[in-house]
Amino acid sequence: MSITKAIVPVAGWGTRRLPITKIIEKSMLPVGNRPLVDYSVQELIKAGVKDIYMVISDSEPCQVQEYYKDNLALNKYLIERGKEDRLKLAKTLPDDVTIHYTVQDPSAKYGTAVPIAMVVDEYRINEPVLVFMGDDFVWNPDGESAAEALIKASENGEHSAILGVEIPREKVEKYGVLSAENGNLVGVVEKPTPEEAPSNLINVSKYVMTPELLKKIVKYVDEHDFGPKDQEYMVTDPIDEFIKNGGIMRVAPTNGEYLDGGSVEGWLHANNVVVGN
Numbered sequence: 001m002s003i004t005k006a007i008v009p010v011a012g013w014g015t016r017r018l019p020i021t022k023i024i025e026k027s028m029l030p031v032g033n034r035p036l037v038d039y040s041v042q043e044l045i046k047a048g049v050k051d052i053y054m055v056i057s058d059s060e061p062c063q064v065q066e067y068y069k070d071n072l073a074l075n076k077y078l079i080e081r082g083k084e085d086r087l088k089l090a091k092t093l094p095d096d097v098t099i100h101y102t103v104q105d106p107s108a109k110y111g112t113a114v115p116i117a118m119v120v121d122e123y124r125i126n127e128p129v130l131v132f133m134g135d136d137f138v139w140n141p142d143g144e145s146a147a148e149a150l151i152k153a154s155e156n157g158e159h160s161a162i163l164g165v166e167i168p169r170e171k172v173e174k175y176g177v178l179s180a181e182n183g184n185l186v187g188v189v190e191k192p193t194p195e196e197a198p199s200n201l202i203n204v205s206k207y208v209m210t211p212e213l214l215k216k217i218v219k220y221v222d223e224h225d226f227g228p229k230d231q232e233y234m235v236t237d238p239i240d241e242f243i244k245n246g247g248i249m250r251v252a253p254t255n256g257e258y259l260d261g262g263s264v265e266g267w268l269h270a271n272n273v274v275v276g277n
Contacts, residue, residue: 003128003157003208006049006147009115010037010064010134011057011104016262027134028063029261032274035067036261038092039137044130045097047147052099053123054134055115057106064134065101068093109221111233112205117221120214128157129214131207136266138165138204139273140256146206153183153252154208160242161208161250164201165258169194175202176236178251185249188236201251204258205235213242213249 014026021029027037044052056062071090078086093099102118116131130147138146146163154161162185164178172194179186179198188203189196209217220238243249259270 002048003130003151003154004048004050005053005125005127006044006051006130006132007053007055007116007119008037008040008044008132008134009055009104009112011055011106011115013057013106014135014262017264017267025057025059025063026261028067029267031259031261031267031270035064036137036270037064037134038067039139039259040132040134041068041093043137043145043147044132045094047130047145047151049130049147050097052097053102053119053125053129054099055102055104055118058103062101068099109226109233111226111231111235113217113221113233113235113238116209116214116235117218120218125214126211128154128160128208128210131205131209133205135262136204136258136260138163138206138254138256139259139270140254143256144254146252146254146256149252149254150206150208153250154210155250157208157210159208159248159250160210160213161252162239163204163206164199164251164253165204166200166253166255167202167258169197169200172197172200172202177202180251183251185239185243185251187240187243201253202258203236213239213247216242216247 010027014021017026028035056064074090102122104115150161150163173191176188176190177192177197177199178201179189189198216238221233260266
């Protein structure tokens with residue numbers, strides 16, 4: 001079985017990046033000459049994904065939607081000015097790939113599990129999907145992409161899988177660290193000390209999810225009623241339950257570099273890495 005669907009959440013206010021995110025959606029912040037989210041989108045397309053389900057905010061106009069639409073006025077201008085060679089750069093989505101949009105109310109339930117549950121519910125998804133958050137990516141231009149690593153580890157969707165990015169052990173205190181046995185996820189240890197960390201593989205919210213796991217995520221969101229100040233609907237909660245009940249989640253290691261646009265420092269570093277290559 002090939003995996004042809006992916007969920008990419010890009011809603012949210014991007015409050016850590018204010019004030020610029022008052023006017024630019026976080027996933028649209030530029031890294032090099034492309035927006036953050038497009039690095040994941042193009043990677044997913046190269047891995048064989050044909051349907052991408054983006055969960056967007058209710059802002060008008062939505063910059064993500066505008067970016068992935070054909071700009072007919074721009075195309076006309078390029079042709080009239082003899083710049084047809086730039087038409088390829090202006091086309092951001094192949095004809096055989098479709099992006100479906102789901103609007104998430106920012107005042108409703110909040111957390112990484114929510115957009116996944118929304119898409120599964122709305123589109124009745126009952127097959128393995130890739131899940132990539134839209135404000136970060138793994139940079140590995142000369143090696144295996146994160147999507148390819150996940151698909152391979154999951155045996156083309158036979159099992160769920162989680163990406164593990166290798167970092168120096170002395171830096172693990174900022175992240176959720178993967179604990180694994182025989183290539184299978186045992187759990188995610190949040191922000192351990194280097195001495196307590198079970199590995200130097202961090203969770204960067206890149207997954208393959210089987211229908212069984214997707215159903216657990218939907219159930220988790222439906223059956224809990226966390227208030228806005230209680231806790232977030234974290235996708236790691238139903239993943240933990242899935243594993244404890246005998247579910248298998250493979251760990252897909254990668255030596256690519258994790259680049260995050262969520263902070264100014266991370267965004268500047270991402271630009272330096274991408275532009276420098």
